[in-house]
Amino acid sequence: MIDLTQRGIKNIVKYSGLKELNLIDQTKLKNIFENEYEKIHRLYGNNTMDLSVNVKIHDKGKTKKYSIHSRIEGPSKIISAESYDMDITAVSRDIIKKLKNELQKQFKEEGKRWKGIKDIIRNSM
Numbered sequence: 001m002i003d004l005t006q007r008g009i010k011n012i013v014k015y016s017g018l019k020e021l022n023l024i025d026q027t028k029l030k031n032i033f034e035n036e037y038e039k040i041h042r043l044y045g046n047n048t049m050d051l052s053v054n055v056k057i058h059d060k061g062k063t064k065k066y067s068i069h070s071r072i073e074g075p076s077k078i079i080s081a082e083s084y085d086m087d088i089t090a091v092s093r094d095i096i097k098k099l100k101n102e103l104q105k106q107f108k109e110e111g112k113r114w115k116g117i118k119d120i121i122r123n124s125m
Helices: 023-043 088-110 117-124
Strands: 013-016 050-060 063-073 078-085
Touching: 013 023, 023 050, 023 088, 063 088, 078 088
Parallel strands: 013 050
Antiparallel strands: 050 063, 063 078
């Protein structure tokens, strides 16, 4: 597990609902999100951001269903994703994948330039 307090970064990943998980599931969840935080931070353009993770367990008899809702809050955008599954690592990886895809999509659309009338006329000739 990466200790991010040594790098001068504090309170970057905020967890809620960890008390419902056992110790093994807590460490799996924290390892995945803290290891992937650096990649998400680079995709966000190295701006300051908070990553909040909300975990819920839906217990039905013998099986457990994990539901995770995650949210990136930055100075210009708020991005959220949610997922659920029977395996905590599968849910965590799915959330990370959804957050990365949403970040890439939003910043890709932000870079597009509007074609004005002059551009349309120039391209049609």
